[in-house]
Amino acid sequence: MTQCEDMAAFFKALGHPTRMRIVKELLDGRRCVGDIEVCLDLTQTNTSQHLHVLRSNGIVDCLKEGNTRCYHLSDPERIRSILSMVEDRKEM
Amino acid sequence: MTQCEDMAAFFKALGHPTRMRIVKELLDGRRCVGDIEVCLDLTQTNTSQHLHVLRSNGIVDCLKEGNTRCYHLSDPERIRSILSMVEDRKEM
DNA sequence: AGACTATATTAGAATATTCGAATAAAGGAA
DNA sequence: TTCCTTTATTCGAATATTCTAATATAGTCT
Numbered sequence: 001m002t003q004c005e006d007m008a009a010f011f012k013a014l015g016h017p018t019r020m021r022i023v024k025e026l027l028d029g030r031r032c033v034g035d036i037e038v039c040l041d042l043t044q045t046n047t048s049q050h051l052h053v054l055r056s057n058g059i060v061d062c063l064k065e066g067n068t069r070c071y072h073l074s075d076p077e078r079i080r081s082i083l084s085m086v087e088d089r090k091e092m
Numbered sequence: 093m094t095q096c097e098d099m100a101a102f103f104k105a106l107g108h109p110t111r112m113r114i115v116k117e118l119l120d121g122r123r124c125v126g127d128i129e130v131c132l133d134l135t136q137t138n139t140s141q142h143l144h145v146l147r148s149n150g151i152v153d154c155l156k157e158g159n160t161r162c163y164h165l166s167d168p169e170r171i172r173s174i175l176s177m178v179e180d181r182k183e184m
Numbered sequence: 185a186g187a188c189t190a191t192a193t194t195a196g197a198a199t200a201t202t203c204g205a206a207t208a209a210a211g212g213a214a
Numbered sequence: 215t216t217c218c219t220t221t222a223t224t225c226g227a228a229t230a231t232t233c234t235a236a237t238a239t240a241g242t243c244t
Contacts, residue, residue, distance in 0.1 A: 002109070003179065004109050004112040004113050004116065005109045005112075007106075007112050007175070007178050007179065008106065008107050008108050008109045008111070008112040009107070010107075010178055010181075011103045011104070011106035011107035011112070011178070012103070012104065012107030012108070013107075014099075014100065014103040014107075015100050015101070015102075015103035015104030015105075015106075015107040016100050016104070016231090016232085017094070017096050017097045017100045018232095019100070020096040020097075020099050020100040020103070021096050024096065032190085032191095033190070033191055033192095034189095034190065034191085043233085043234075043235095044190085044191070044192090045191095045192085045193090045233080045234070045235080045236095046232085046233065046234080047191090048191060048192055048193085049192090049193090049232080049233085050232095051191095051192095052192080052193090058181070058182075064240095064241090066190095066241070066242075067189060067190055067191085067240080067241050067242060068189090068190060068191080068241095069190080069191065069192095075181060078177055078181060081177055082174055082177050082178065083099070085170055085173055085174050086099050086102055086103070086174065087095065087099065089102070089150070089167060089170060090150075108201090108202085110202095124220085124221095125220070125221055125222095126219095126220065126221085135203085135204070135205095136220085136221070136222095137203080137204065137205080137206095137221095137222085137223090138202085138203065138204080139221090140221060140222055140223085141202080141203080141222090141223090142202095143221095143222095144222080144223090156211090158211070158212070158220095159210085159211050159212060159219065159220055159221085160211095160219090160220060160221080161220080161221065161222095
């Protein structure tokens, strides 16, 4: 995988409104799947699928906690910086 | 368009290997379509189509110069920062 | 063990993206 | 004006993504 392909895959993973919402939710801290589901009003299946995309691109990671799985950003500060540069891009 | 949708659209525009290569090429300076085409070994149509995606997401802009159109990054320093944060993300 | 809860995976239809081929448009030169 | 060069647009086929419904898996509790 070339570097461009790898970077494009990362951006692509962030390039969906639902995944963007999940990422933003996780900026506030770890969440289990059910919480994300309720809080963003998604179906269980859809939540799980989008989390899979984020996870396989290294954007989130998860820990088993008994019966639930708790997702968190792999590198919250880096994501926060990237997002803030994208958010601000029109205010110039 | 919500903010999440807008940000997702921005990321999605960067989320293709060819567009990533075009953006990286433009980090070195302005290029006309034909130069991008040759330098990245793309067809004319495909180059133009990808430039259209980048342009409609505000990532690049272009100027007519006689017969040619010269593309450049709309905000090179911002793109440079975003890309460098994505490039570096595995070296930690 | 069986029932229950939480999450993941699979399958298939609907939709969107991507690419190449053909064509259009627009500026420059003869 | 006509030809040539450069870039954009349109169309359609191939491919990829997204969503829902159904099912599977795995942990907990009784």
